Amino acid sequence: MDTFVTRQKRKCSDSNLSGAVPATQVTTQPTTQSSHEESTDVKLAILSSLHPTIDQETLLDILLAHDGDVEATSRTLKARLPRKPGMGSTVAAQSSLRSFAVSSASPDPLSQSKRPKLLSRKGATLHLYDPVDISEHTPCTIIHNFLPAEEANSLLEELLEESKSFEKITFKLFDNVVSSPHTSSFYVGSYEELQEQKHEYVYNGSALTDVRTLTPQLERVKARVQEAVNREIQERIQTRYGGKKLKYQSPKPWTPNAAFVNCYNGPQESVGWHSDHLTYLGPRAVIGSLSLGVTREFRVRRIVPQDDAVANDPNPSGNSGNGGSNNNTNPDLAGQIAIHLPHNSLLVMHADMQEEWKHSVSPAQAIDPHPVAGNRRINITYRHYRDGFHPRNTPRCPCGVPVILRVVTKKRENWGRYFWMCHAGNVPGKEACEYFRWAEFDQDGEPLGVKQDSVKREGPAREDSKPEKEAG
Numbered sequence: 001m002d003t004f005v006t007r008q009k010r011k012c013s014d015s016n017l018s019g020a021v022p023a024t025q026v027t028t029q030p031t032t033q034s035s036h037e038e039s040t041d042v043k044l045a046i047l048s049s050l051h052p053t054i055d056q057e058t059l060l061d062i063l064l065a066h067d068g069d070v071e072a073t074s075r076t077l078k079a080r081l082p083r084k085p086g087m088g089s090t091v092a093a094q095s096s097l098r099s100f101a102v103s104s105a106s107p108d109p110l111s112q113s114k115r116p117k118l119l120s121r122k123g124a125t126l127h128l129y130d131p132v133d134i135s136e137h138t139p140c141t142i143i144h145n146f147l148p149a150e151e152a153n154s155l156l157e158e159l160l161e162e163s164k165s166f167e168k169i170t171f172k173l174f175d176n177v178v179s180s181p182h183t184s185s186f187y188v189g190s191y192e193e194l195q196e197q198k199h200e201y202v203y204n205g206s207a208l209t210d211v212r213t214l215t216p217q218l219e220r221v222k223a224r225v226q227e228a229v230n231r232e233i234q235e236r237i238q239t240r241y242g243g244k245k246l247k248y249q250s251p252k253p254w255t256p257n258a259a260f261v262n263c264y265n266g267p268q269e270s271v272g273w274h275s276d277h278l279t280y281l282g283p284r285a286v287i288g289s290l291s292l293g294v295t296r297e298f299r300v301r302r303i304v305p306q307d308d309a310v311a312n313d314p315n316p317s318g319n320s321g322n323g324g325s326n327n328n329t330n331p332d333l334a335g336q337i338a339i340h341l342p343h344n345s346l347l348v349m350h351a352d353m354q355e356e357w358k359h360s361v362s363p364a365q366a367i368d369p370h371p372v373a374g375n376r377r378i379n380i381t382y383r384h385y386r387d388g389f390h391p392r393n394t395p396r397c398p399c400g401v402p403v404i405l406r407v408v409t410k411k412r413e414n415w416g417r418y419f420w421m422c423h424a425g426n427v428p429g430k431e432a433c434e435y436f437r438w439a440e441f442d443q444d445g446e447p448l449g450v451k452q453d454s455v456k457r458e459g460p461a462r463e464d465s466k467p468e469k470e471a472g
């Protein structure tokens with residue numbers, strides 16, 4: 001699981017991301033553009049906790065209408081804003097596709113059928129069910145009825161049992177302790193990896209406390225997911241990336257070695273807008289996400305740089321690599337897309353997803369109970385933790401806390417450029433140090449020049465540093 005909100009430590013300008021920082025230099029790092037990017041998520045998290053029955057889409061709309069002022073938004077909401085018809089997330093039949101259809105003079109050669117071209121629109125949600133639509137309009141592909149029915153049910157039953165002891169991740173937001181709006185646990189392949197997770201890996205400032213080993217069923221399904229995802233990756237490369245993997249995408253087969261398992265118990269449980277952390281996955285990561293139980297909407301939206309210039313630039317993604325899917329030229333593309341994830345569907349988040357899109361599972365106004373799971377949805381995200389991104393192989397700042405890997409998404413300048421930064425500000429009792437350096441990778445996404453830069457190797461952050469959690 002990945003951060004869905006991040007505590008914002010200090011407010012400063014992001015001007016240091018304008019290219020003045022040499023790649024190997026450790027330098028002062030004012031608050032980065034990413035924390036600006038996430039401040040909307042922080043605001044949404046605060047609003048969600050104050051107004052738990054209002055869906056995130058509505059909160060975002062009203063927040064934007066109030067120029068990002070949380071207090072003013074909250075006042076409006078307290079004045080009992082009537083719900084807009086059609087707002088929120090139900091799994092009711094879509095009524096909206098037609099309004100998104102535009103005629104296309106020349107048929108899209110990638111389209112497998114003569115279907116109308118669909119566009120997401122700002123402020124509106126495009127609902128997608130069909131695998132061909134999903135593959136054309138998002139950086140994801142979906143396989144319905146992925147496992148043999150009995151295997152899916154048996155895995156679901158096992159994970160429903162496991163999930164009884166899952167916990168909400170709590171984390172510190174300003175001076176408050178906030179809970180993630182769903183429960184989860186993290187699974188790895190062996191006891192040794194479990195120990196490493198507990199003693200070497202750091203998530204938003206602390207170690208995970210609930211780490212388990214993959215059950216035999218999760219292992220068996222992992223092998224199936226691995227095979228399918230590798231097939232989908234090749235298909236994607238051929239059909240969408242012009243036959244060549246993306247710059248920084250690993251050319252090696254995707255071999256998942258860990259999984260976050262999430263449980264959403266009832267329609268209100270959710271996960272806010274986020275991109276999955278790349279710190280341990282590396283750039284251009286691929287994730288295989290299996291859904292079981294209740295159907296929920298998985299929402300995606302493109303990250304549009306706020307730089308006006310970008311909207312008019314036909315090629316804003318100077319360094320996103322060949323085939324990078326960033327065609328931000330149309331501001332309407334900022335609209336949300338809802339991918340409906342039924343029981344036993346495998347969603348592949350491809351290499352163009354995390355850096356260029358955000359995703360969420362929004363609260364639903366209604367759900368159709370599942371015969372085995374009742375109101376619950378289980379989601380397993382299989383991930384490949386790359387050795388080159390093990391904390392022992394990545395930079396460490398003077399304060400001794402492993403740095404995190406982020407990407408510039410807000411400003412056109414340096415858009416798509418990766419950087420390492422200190423995350424100690426999320427550790428209780430620690431102030432973020434000022435570590436910042438641009439990250440460099442070879443064409444296959446392996447880190448370059450890290451060793452020379454390791455400032456001070458202290459012992460790894462351990463469990464006994466008081467835990468303070470954000471959603472994974």
Ligand SMILES: O=C(O)CCC(=O)C(=O)O
Nearest residue numbers: 001002260262361379381
């Ligand atoms: O529940 C899902 O489908 C997505 C979960 C997710 O985004 C995550 O674990 O990072």
Ligand SMILES: [Fe+2]
Nearest residue numbers: 002275276359
């Ligand atoms: Fe995620």
